[in-house]
Amino acid sequence: xxxxxxxxxxxxxxxxxxxxxxxxxxxxxxxxxxxxxxxxxxxxxxxxxxxxxxxxxxxxxxxxxxxxxxxxxxxxxxxxxxxxxxxxxxxxxxxxxxxxxxxxxxxxxxxxxxxxxxxxxxxxxxxxxxxxxxxxxxxxxxxxxxxxxxxxxxxxxxxxxxxxxxxxxxxxxxxxxxxxxxxxxxxxxxxxxxxxxxxxxxxxxxxxxxxxxxxxxxxxxxxxxxxxxxxxxxxxxxxxxxxxxxxxxxxxxxxxxxxxxxxxxxxxxxxxxxxxxxxxxxxxxxxxxxxxxxxxxxxxxxxxxxxxxxxxxxxxxxxxxxxxxxxxxxxxxxxxxxxxxxxxxxxxxxxxxxxxxxxxxxxxxxxxxxxxxxxxxxxxxxxxxxxxxxxxxxxxxxxxxxxxxxxxxxxxxxxxxxxxxxxxxxxxxxxxxxxxxxxxxxxxxxxxxxxxxxxxxxxxxxxxxxxxxxxxxxxxxxxx
Numbered sequence: 001x002x003x004x005x006x007x008x009x010x011x012x013x014x015x016x017x018x019x020x021x022x023x024x025x026x027x028x029x030x031x032x033x034x035x036x037x038x039x040x041x042x043x044x045x046x047x048x049x050x051x052x053x054x055x056x057x058x059x060x061x062x063x064x065x066x067x068x069x070x071x072x073x074x075x076x077x078x079x080x081x082x083x084x085x086x087x088x089x090x091x092x093x094x095x096x097x098x099x100x101x102x103x104x105x106x107x108x109x110x111x112x113x114x115x116x117x118x119x120x121x122x123x124x125x126x127x128x129x130x131x132x133x134x135x136x137x138x139x140x141x142x143x144x145x146x147x148x149x150x151x152x153x154x155x156x157x158x159x160x161x162x163x164x165x166x167x168x169x170x171x172x173x174x175x176x177x178x179x180x181x182x183x184x185x186x187x188x189x190x191x192x193x194x195x196x197x198x199x200x201x202x203x204x205x206x207x208x209x210x211x212x213x214x215x216x217x218x219x220x221x222x223x224x225x226x227x228x229x230x231x232x233x234x235x236x237x238x239x240x241x242x243x244x245x246x247x248x249x250x251x252x253x254x255x256x257x258x259x260x261x262x263x264x265x266x267x268x269x270x271x272x273x274x275x276x277x278x279x280x281x282x283x284x285x286x287x288x289x290x291x292x293x294x295x296x297x298x299x300x301x302x303x304x305x306x307x308x309x310x311x312x313x314x315x316x317x318x319x320x321x322x323x324x325x326x327x328x329x330x331x332x333x334x335x336x337x338x339x340x341x342x343x344x345x346x347x348x349x350x351x352x353x354x355x356x357x358x359x360x361x362x363x364x365x366x367x368x369x370x371x372x373x374x375x376x377x378x379x380x381x382x383x384x385x386x387x388x389x390x391x392x393x394x395x396x397x398x399x400x401x402x403x404x405x406x407x408x409x410x411x412x413x414x415x416x417x418x419x420x421x422x423x424x425x426x427x428x429x430x431x432x433x434x435x436x437x438x439x440x441x442x443x444x445x446x447x448x449x450x451x452x453x454x455x456x457x458x459x460x461x462x463x464x465x466x467x468x469x470x471x472x473x474x475x476x477x478x479x480x
Contacts, residue, residue, distance in 0.1 A: 006043075006046045007071045011117065012117075013042060014035055014120065022110040032108075032110075033093070036085070036088055040086070044082075049073070051473070066184075070126045070127075071124040071125065072124065075472055076474075079471045080249055081123050081124075084116065084120070084123070087332055087333060091112075091241075091336060093445065093448065094340050095112075095234040098233055103150070115137075118137035119242060122134045122138070123246075126188050129180075129186045132172055132176055134246075135169065135246060145231060145239065148231065151230065161223045163223075167213060172207050175210065177203075178202055182200055182203070196261070204255075211250055211251045215244050215251065216244060217303065218273075218279055219275065221276065221299050224244075233343020236342075238336070240298045240335045240339055241332045241333070252309070252321050262314075267313070272306060273303040273310065274307060276299050276302055278415075280296050280303060281415030281416065283296045284419040285419045285422070287419070288353060288355065290346065291342050294335070294338050294339055297416065308393040310405070311393050311394075311396045311402060312397060312400035313402065326389035327386070329389075329460070334384070334453070336453050337370060337450045337454040338371055341374065341450040343446075345371065349364065355426075357426025367450070370451045371423065371454075373451075374450070375420045375423075377458060377461075378416060378420075379413060383458065384460075385458075
């Protein structure tokens with residue numbers, strides 16, 4: 001019996017699931033959950049194939065690039081697929097219980113599955129035009145998830161997100177056009193073979209700025225805090241934990257096949273990351289709402305990933321991507337857990353005002369414990385994967401003599417301890433309660449998903465060596 005290629009299944013299962021969930025709104029939740037499970041099975045088959053062969057390449061329709069489209073899976077791309085599948089499955093399970101509004105339940109699943117299609121397409125894509133198509137699919141679904149709650153704040157945040165996404169996509173598309181005019185092809189092999197020129201430098205600049213806007217790197221972060229803070233909890237977990245990772249991944253790929261032409265540009269990227277760490281930390285210290293604090297923490301973590309990219313300058317880029325990849329994986333798992341836990345806290349006590357967390361007579365202890373576990377990885381405490389990522393960043397920076405990146409990383413870590421301590425104080429204090437502690441409402445299915453993710457964020461740090469070995473399979477950046 002002929003077996004269907006798992007690469008094809010990984011891309012088309014969520015797409016067909018999105019269509020089915022839209023056509024069958026009453027069964028959307030179960031159709032969506034089944035599609036996510038099936039996609040996870042396809043990703044598991046890809047993990048097996050990459051472990052055996054190092055890389056897996058599928059040419060759609062049998063046509064090879066540059067005329068055809070090739071999909072490629074290597075260690076890094078499959079690690080991103082696995083993180084997306086695992087986080088997506090647990091967020092989906094949490095959404096079964098946390099989304100009670102009929103309209104939210106009806107539209108969440110087709111939007112989420114469309115989002116999953118776009119992200120899987122990014123991680124498997126091998127030419128820049130198809131990457132443009134996929135990031136537009138992601139943007140369309142992400143804006144829909146942002147406004148899903150229907151509140152005035154969510155709609156305003158969704159509009160800002162949409163404007164930023166359109167501008168970023170236009171810049172990226174202009175760069176794609178320049179590349180095609182210069183080389184006549186758009187696949188990665190054509191980028192590697194292209195001769196350096198002013199047109200190629202302009203194309204790289206346009207695409208990089210477009211991607212930085214989509215990743216919300218300081219000072220292009222204006223759309224992110226409101227969008228992530230005002231969406232529903234499952235949507236916030238997907239937006240922060242998964243969506244921004246797609247643009248980060250494209251940035252890593254693009255700057256390998258079209259290297260930044262000057263050391264100054266690598267330093268500039270790192271300086272923007274430092275600005276994100278410092279400014280995002282200050283805003284998180286000032287945040288009045290729990291979800292807004294978590295959203296500003298995402299701005300900080302994005303900056304840290306770009307510092308990891310620049311940790312050893314242009315010469316060190318061949319190794320720095322590993323530190324960036326570890327931080328991407330760590331942030332994806334931990335931040336999804338944190339947003340889901342913050343949503344549970346808000347549902348239990350009726351608000352997410354940080355100043356009043358210790359005044360509630362209801363204490364959602366499991367959600368608070370989950371939030372604290374996720375914070376361990378975000379702060380970068382051992383033995384979490386976040387700690388391994390930060391240690392790899394600082395180790396490379398120290399070896400290259402770039403001590404300023406070590407200093408910024410340490411300052412960012414201290415600031416993260418400070419702003420998360422504001423939340424922990426509200427969890428632990430009982431002296432400002434005006435009445436007796438109320439009876440706990442009990443744990444729910446929505447508590448299981450964030451707790452599992454938070455435990456994974458900690459335990460994956462103990463598997464850092466196998467993860468590093470795996471992401472190097474298939475020579476993801478052509479360093480064969």
